[in-house]
Amino acid sequence: MLLGILDERGAVETTALASAVDAHPMTVATKCHELQAAGHVRQVSGGVYSITDTGEKHLAALSEH
Template structure:
C-alpha cells in the first residue's frame, strides 16, 4: 500500500474510531473491496483491528505509525 493511502486511511480511523468498510469507502471515494484489502494489510501489520465483521478501528501501533508519517512528511 502506498504511504499516502495508508496515512489517509489511518487518519480517518483515528478521527472516527470504529468505522464500517462501506463508510470508509464513501469517505475516501474508493470501492469497498479496495478499502477492505487495504484494511486487511493494515490489520496484518498490526495498525488496525477488526472489532466486528466489516468494521475497523485504529490500534496504538496505528496511531504511532500515523504520527511517524506526519513527522516524515
C-alpha cells in the same frame, strides 16, 4: 489516509471508509486486511475496523515527514 479517518472517527465500517476516500469497498477491505496484518488496525466486528496503538504511532511518524 484510512488510518487518519479511523484515528478521527474511531471504529468505522469499510463502506463508510470507502465513501470517505472515494474508493470501492472491496479496495478498502483489502487495504484494511493489510493494515490489520501489519498491526495498525483491528477488526472490531464484520467489516468494522479501528486503529490500534501501533497504528496511531505509525500515523504520527507519517505526519512528521
